[in-house]
Amino acid sequence: METQEVEFIAENTLIEIVPKFNHAVIHLITGDFGPFIAGMPVSVPLWAALNFRQRQKCRILPPAWMTVEELEKIKQEEKDSQVFTRIPSEHYREITQLLLENATPDIPRADEVHTLVKDIWDMRLAKLRSSTDVFIKSDEVHAQVDHLTMMELNTVRPLLLTSLRFVSRLKKNPEEQNSTINDSSTSFSVSMQVSDSEPMQ
Amino acid sequence: MSDNSDNEVEELSSAAQVAQRFQEWWISERNCPVLLPYQGELVDCLLDQLDHMRQGLAQLKASDLRAGLHRLEVERIQYLINDYLRSRLKKIHKFLPQRPAPDMNVLLSDQERTFIDDVVNATFKHFHASALSQMPTGMQQLSLPERAEERDHYVFCRVKKAAPGVMVDADSIVDFDVAKSSQSAGHLLGSNTSSQASTNDDELRKKTPVPVVLWKNADVMRWLKRCCADQHTMYAHLFLEHDITGRSLVRMNECSLEKMGITNPDHKSELFREILKLKLKSDILEIKDLERAGADQSRPSSN
Numbered sequence: 436m437e438t439q440e441v442e443f444i445a446e447n448t449l450i451e452i453v454p455k456f457n458h459a460v461i462h463l464i465t466g467d468f469g470p471f472i473a474g475m476p477v478s479v480p481l482w483a484a485l486n487f488r489q490r491q492k493c494r495i496l497p498p499a500w501m502t503v504e505e506l507e508k509i510k511q512e513e514k515d516s517q518v519f520t521r522i523p524s525e526h527y528r529e530i531t532q533l534l535l536e537n538a539t540p541d542i543p544r545a546d547e548v549h550t551l552v553k554d555i556w557d558m559r560l561a562k563l564r565s566s567t568d569v570f571i572k573s574d575e576v577h578a579q580v581d582h583l584t585m586m587e588l589n590t591v592r593p594l595l596l597t598s599l600r601f602v603s604r605l606k607k608n609p610e611e612q613n614s615t616i617n618d619s620s621t622s623f624s625v626s627m628q629v630s631d632s633e634p635m636q
Numbered sequence: 637m638s639d640n641s642d643n644e645v646e647e648l649s650s651a652a653q654v655a656q657r658f659q660e661w662w663i664s665e666r667n668c669p670v671l672l673p674y675q676g677e678l679v680d681c682l683l684d685q686l687d688h689m690r691q692g693l694a695q696l697k698a699s700d701l702r703a704g705l706h707r708l709e710v711e712r713i714q715y716l717i718n719d720y721l722r723s724r725l726k727k728i729h730k731f732l733p734q735r736p737a738p739d740m741n742v743l744l745s746d747q748e749r750t751f752i753d754d755v756v757n758a759t760f761k762h763f764h765a766s767a768l769s770q771m772p773t774g775m776q777q778l779s780l781p782e783r784a785e786e787r788d789h790y791v792f793c794r795v796k797k798a799a800p801g802v803m804v805d806a807d808s809i810v811d812f813d814v815a816k817s818s819q820s821a822g823h824l825l826g827s828n829t830s831s832q833a834s835t836n837d838d839e840l841r842k843k844t845p846v847p848v849v850l851w852k853n854a855d856v857m858r859w860l861k862r863c864c865a866d867q868h869t870m871y872a873h874l875f876l877e878h879d880i881t882g883r884s885l886v887r888m889n890e891c892s893l894e895k896m897g898i899t900n901p902d903h904k905s906e907l908f909r910e911i912l913k914l915k916l917k918s919d920i921l922e923i924k925d926l927e928r929a930g931a932d933q934s935r936p937s938s939n
Contacts, residue, residue, distance in 0.1 A: 436666050440719075443712075444659070461702055463709050464685050466652040486708055492701075574862065580792070588792055592667070599790040 445526035446482040451496040495541045506551035519582040662720045669789040674745040733759035848918035851882025886915045
């Protein structure tokens with residue numbers, strides 16, 4: 436999938452806004468939202484929030500995890516842990532990106548938030564790369580990948596899946612040849628076995 | 637995300653749920669290497685909604701707050717539907733101008749079937765007009781070479797609910813991650829995905845390997861070949877002769893190896909080490925299964 440499409444999916448996440456207008460409940464296909472009362476927080480999909488924000492009709496409340504303290508904590512956890520930690524939002528990278536692009540003034544210490552999210556992202560991708568390396572070298576065909584977000588999977592998907600396919604295809608052919616060789620050597624050594632119980636060297 | 641791939645029969649009560657489900661299918665269709673069943677009902681339902689919404693929009697004043705929002709949403713859903721159909725067509729184009737395999741027919745929508753018919757007929761007509769009609773009568777038949785469909789794919793799948801007893805054709809697991817919750821784990825699988833069996837690409841079912849203790853001699857031989865290729869060439873006959881199964885394999889020690897006829901100390905210890913490793917791996921898997929079973933019991937109705 437394209438990166439933009441993952442962002443598109445991320446835009447369906449609900450987020451809290453503080454509207455600057457009054458309006459009754461709005462019936463969208465994807466659900467009913469509102470009523471909007473100026474000053475009262477209400478949750479709407481991110482795409483709608485951004486639309487309101489661009490028209491200066493609301494203030495966006497950043498999600499609970501999007502504070503410097505929370506992100507520091509996540510970053511530390513991620514650093515201490517050998518494995519991937521649980522991230523509070525499936526779309527943390529995209530949401531941060533979208534909010535920073537469109538509603539920077541609504542986020543306290545936006546610069547630091549940006550750096551922290553980028554750090555977490557980099558750290559996770561580094562882990563992903565090293566575990567992918569281990570995975571390919573280990574000759575296994577199944578791996579469990581917990582707590583990876585959609586965007587992270589999306590960055591490795593095209594390269595990893597195709598290369599895995601090629602690796603397996605390359606492996607398959609020599610294996611067939613090998614197996615015939617091995618079979619013949621087996622029968623050979625069995626005949627050896629009858630006369631002599633020493634293993635071949 | 638709720639797990640609703642199974643209860644297809646269940647009535648979808650609201651348009652929101654339809655949209656949500658359709659988005660899941662769109663993600664799956666985009667990521668799955670093979671064609672998935674066509675979600676005609678969802679598409680039709682959404683298109684109805686869009687029509688309805690557009691009519692409503694026409695009556696709305698442009699200055700109305702809702703107009704922008706509704707228009708945006710209509711566009712978003714329209715995009716989903718367009719892209720869904722487009723990515724299906726892309727997959728269909730892979731096997732054109734040949735007819736799809738008969739078992740694929742159930743996956744296609746009526747329009748897609750008509751489209752395929754049109755393309756196939758047009759191609760043949762074109763070949764006929766341009767070359768075949770000039771040929772001697774006996775050679776006017778056109779046969780395209782069989783195109784083998786590639787079924788070997790690696791996929792990521794998201795486990796929506798625990799499905800014990802599903803097998804993956806792998807006989808081993810590597811964990812990217814130790815901390816796990818069986819409900820939300822993502823898996824990377826190398827498998828022969830058959831499109832019918834796997835409903836949602838991102839949501840293939842959880843798969844577990846055959847436990848070592850249930851291995852037959854053939855499985856042991858496969859393991860030997862994979863883990864210690866050198867030993868396999870030298871001692872495969874011994875394992876075969878003694879009919880070593882998984883159960884006996886994990887019970888082996890250096891003594892029994894020697895008794896089997898592996899006298900070279902280096903080979904013996906190397907083989908023994910591999911056996912210990914396998915034993916450890918299978919024990920870990922067993923512990924995890926137990927833990928998972930315990931966790932499932934403690935929260936039986938989650939998800």
